[in-house]
Amino acid sequence: MTNAQKWVAAFLGLFLILFLLGRLTMKEESSTPPMMMGQMANQQAQVSEDADGPTLVKQIGCISCHGDNLQGTNIGPALANIKEHWTRDALINYLRNPSAYSGDARFQQYREQFKNVVMPSFNNMDVKQLGKIAEYLLTR
Numbered sequence: 001m002t003n004a005q006k007w008v009a010a011f012l013g014l015f016l017i018l019f020l021l022g023r024l025t026m027k028e029e030s031s032t033p034p035m036m037m038g039q040m041a042n043q044q045a046q047v048s049e050d051a052d053g054p055t056l057v058k059q060i061g062c063i064s065c066h067g068d069n070l071q072g073t074n075i076g077p078a079l080a081n082i083k084e085h086w087t088r089d090a091l092i093n094y095l096r097n098p099s100a101y102s103g104d105a106r107f108q109q110y111r112e113q114f115k116n117v118v119m120p121s122f123n124n125m126d127v128k129q130l131g132k133i134a135e136y137l138l139t140r
């Protein structure tokens with residue numbers, strides 16, 4: 001072998017090693033997820049496709065701030081008389097972007113009452129599911 005050929009062989013060998021290492025680390029990555037898959041399964045269990053309004057409100061955790069029966073807690077207002085204040089569409093919009101409504105007098109009072117709690121925005125949720133929640137809240 002000439003010197004040049006030796007260099008070429010050395011480089012090819014190096015590339016091969018790097019390539020194999022790359023494959024190995026990729027395998028490692030794809031073998032870590034059991035935990036992540038568990039979380040994903042969990043999330044799916046939390047929000048099942050065909051859940052109705054009351055179920056969604058429980059599964060998503062609205063009740064942790066608004067109370068088991070949406071009667072209100074010290075970290076969230078009661079969700080009563082919703083139909084006096086909201087239409088279905090407005091309510092869906094609200095759930096997707098609560099801060100847009102913070103100017104209303106009712107919300108100014110909530111800000112006083114629930115100082116360090118922010119109503120989360122559910123803008124990554126399926127609109128159909130938000131619709132079910134809105135319908136449920138409006139018929140209570």
Ligand code: HEC
Pocket residue numbers: 057060061062063064065066075076077078079082085094095098106107110111114117118119120122133137
């Ligand atoms: C982290 C606590 C928390 C969670 C979780 C939460 N909220 Fe709220 N929610 C609040 C607070 C606090 C307010 C008062 C308004 C504000 O601070 O923006 C509020 C306000 C509201 C209002 C307006 C009430 C009115 O008088 O018009 C509705 C409707 C509402 N929440 C529905 C929901 C629904 C539905 C869910 C679940 C999808 C949910 N919230 C989850 C804390 C929460």
